[in-house]
Amino acid sequence: MKFNHLKRLAATASAATAVSILTALPTFAQEAAAEAPKLDTGDTAWMLTSTALVLMMTVPGLACFYAGMVRKKNVLSVMMKVFAPAAS
Numbered sequence: 001m002k003f004n005h006l007k008r009l010a011a012t013a014s015a016a017t018a019v020s021i022l023t024a025l026p027t028f029a030q031e032a033a034a035e036a037p038k039l040d041t042g043d044t045a046w047m048l049t050s051t052a053l054v055l056m057m058t059v060p061g062l063a064c065f066y067a068g069m070v071r072k073k074n075v076l077s078v079m080m081k082v083f084a085p086a087a088s
Contacts, residue, residue: 059086 063082067075 059083 059082063079066082067078070078
């Protein structure tokens with residue numbers, strides 16, 4: 001009796017998952033029948049450039065985030081502990 005609401009929630013979640021999978025199946029079937037798209041060198045170059053930019057922003061952002069959680073005298077140590085794994 002205690003966990004009735006959890007059972008109802010699990011049943012609802014599984015039903016919603018099943019419905020979303022079943023409605024997506026025709027879409028996947030149509031995509032498989034279509035011709036494969038051609039690779040574009042400009043799109044590939046942009047994806048590589050944007051990935052590099054995101055990676056270059058992530059490490060300093062993470063370092064500043066963790067450095068903000070420590071006292072002022074430990075900021076450099078924490079920043080180096082974030083940069084060291086990224087450099088290796």
